[in-house]
Amino acid sequence: METLRQILSPDFLLRNSVYTSVLIGFACPLVGAFLVLRRLVFMGVALPQISSTGVAVALSLPFWLGSNPAGRSSISEHVLAFGGATVFSLAAVLLLAFLERRGHGLPEGRLGTAYVVAAALSMLLLAKNRYAEVGWLDLLKGEIITVSNFDLLLTAVALAVVLLALGLCYKELLLVSFDRAMAVTLGKNVVFWDIVLYLLIGMTVSMAVLSVGPLIAFGFLLIPPLTAHLFAANMRQFTILASVLGGGSSFIGFWLAYQWDLPVGPTDVVLLGLVYALAFAVRRIGSRLVAARAHPPASVGTSF
Amino acid sequence: MDEPLITLDRLAVGYNGQAVLADISLAIARGSFTALLGANGSGKSTLLKTLLGLLPPVAGRLRIAAANGAPPVFGYVPQFTQFDPLYLLTGFEVALMGVYRRVGPGHFVPPAERALVRECLQAADAAEFAQNRFAELSGGQKQRVLMARALATRPDVLVLDEPTSGVDAAATQSLLNFISELHTKRRLTILLVTHDLPLVRRHAQQVVWLHDGRVVPGTAAELLRPERLAELVEMEMS
Numbered sequence: 319m320e321t322l323r324q325i326l327s328p329d330f331l332l333r334n335s336v337y338t339s340v341l342i343g344f345a346c347p348l349v350g351a352f353l354v355l356r357r358l359v360f361m362g363v364a365l366p367q368i369s370s371t372g373v374a375v376a377l378s379l380p381f382w383l384g385s386n387p388a389g390r391s392s393i394s395e396h397v398l399a400f401g402g403a404t405v406f407s408l409a410a411v412l413l414l415a416f417l418e419r420r421g422h423g424l425p426e427g428r429l430g431t432a433y434v435v436a437a438a439l440s441m442l443l444l445a446k447n448r449y450a451e452v453g454w455l456d457l458l459k460g461e462i463i464t465v466s467n468f469d470l471l472l473t474a475v476a477l478a479v480v481l482l483a484l485g486l487c488y489k490e491l492l493l494v495s496f497d498r499a500m501a502v503t504l505g506k507n508v509v510f511w512d513i514v515l516y517l518l519i520g521m522t523v524s525m526a527v528l529s530v531g532p533l534i535a536f537g538f539l540l541i542p543p544l545t546a547h548l549f550a551a552n553m554r555q556f557t558i559l560a561s562v563l564g565g566g567s568s569f570i571g572f573w574l575a576y577q578w579d580l581p582v583g584p585t586d587v588v589l590l591g592l593v594y595a596l597a598f599a600v601r602r603i604g605s606r607l608v609a610a611r612a613h614p615p616a617s618v619g620t621s622f
Numbered sequence: 623m624d625e626p627l628i629t630l631d632r633l634a635v636g637y638n639g640q641a642v643l644a645d646i647s648l649a650i651a652r653g654s655f656t657a658l659l660g661a662n663g664s665g666k667s668t669l670l671k672t673l674l675g676l677l678p679p680v681a682g683r684l685r686i687a688a689a690n691g692a693p694p695v696f697g698y699v700p701q702f703t704q705f706d707p708l709y710l711l712t713g714f715e716v717a718l719m720g721v722y723r724r725v726g727p728g729h730f731v732p733p734a735e736r737a738l739v740r741e742c743l744q745a746a747d748a749a750e751f752a753q754n755r756f757a758e759l760s761g762g763q764k765q766r767v768l769m770a771r772a773l774a775t776r777p778d779v780l781v782l783d784e785p786t787s788g789v790d791a792a793a794t795q796s797l798l799n800f801i802s803e804l805h806t807k808r809r810l811t812i813l814l815v816t817h818d819l820p821l822v823r824r825h826a827q828q829v830v831w832l833h834d835g836r837v838v839p840g841t842a843a844e845l846l847r848p849e850r851l852a853e854l855v856e857m858e859m860s
Contacts, residue, residue, distance in 0.1 A: 486728040496709050503674050503698045504723040552710050
């Protein structure tokens, strides 16, 4: 409990990391819910990795241009990284959406290829950059320990924009996802709404990758919606429960990591995995009990 | 005489520039009940999608006349099997989508529109199960919710894509009676895609028979005469 008191204290040294982690935990499942509903889980894997490659490319730019990283502030480095992550995410999400719309080829194949190529490209960029070890390797991995006030503000503003847009356009995004044909007959521009959704996903993923890294961003996009889907009765419960699960797990994960000196991101994801496994087991047992109560087995007895 | 609501002039429909049906010329009158008949793969759904604006025409002209000074509103009832059960929507929430044309982004659905949706569910005999999850409803119940949704659009044309496929006989009869009632009482133009002949005989005025890339239009009484029917079935078999 002493650790918890420390984390909750306004003077806590890593408070920005806690806030950022919780913000990402709350926001990722909100857009992740749409990835799950549209059965685009693979996009959830590929997108953070592509975004991470964007960070690597952006941070390599000054090196390619002959600039010395020692002369740059951490703020400009983070802005550069954010720019790279956002540009790559949005470009990838729009390209993948365009290809999906064209309907040629295997979507899973495209996403799988995008994922491995992006991962390999990041490795190549790191291998050829002599400044890679000087601090920003952590940034690429999503090291959440050192978060400045500026990073926190950037994350909060970007996620607030995503949240506001999701709130304002929720019914349009839901309609276009659930029944495209109906949306067209109602005069909705389905391509426009697809782009809005993909931009929101891309922006959230960019922020998440910078803060927690690609693997953990994927965990937050996917696992909370899957867990929430087991218990939610309607779409509102589904999105709220997924978001609360993400934010809650993120906070508890940080607490456990701080308590036992573990890396924060992987602790969060393992915790989410455990919660999902537990929820799945509870749901299965619950369903069986309900079924058994509804159809009790015929009693076998002997009468004399 | 009234201008037809929908006019197809040497229209070709299909995918990616490849025509599935070509050279279709026909007119659909306001307030008529038209059935699109044909075997699986004959192009019924492709033609329907083109009429609804979901697919661009491959060639020819499709003219849709204004209804009350504005483009007509299509109340579309798709096949219930196309919906993903992952969506945790109740029947009411699905029907509510019908009013989204009139409620823009950033606005909640006003109480008057919600009341209209409840009325439509009542009219479609779907109020009883409207609060149940859509994915868990039976085929007939889903069709009723989808009809309520189409009615909530305040349609000029009701377009139904095989509404009785996968629905039991009793529900089919009741659904068709409801569609006929909508046609006669509300003067709605009905466009029904089906392969159910007896159903068409009882309810439709105009029949459009699709076969082997060709379209044979006519009245229900004319096309569904036993000798003409035998001719068309012969054509199907060959």
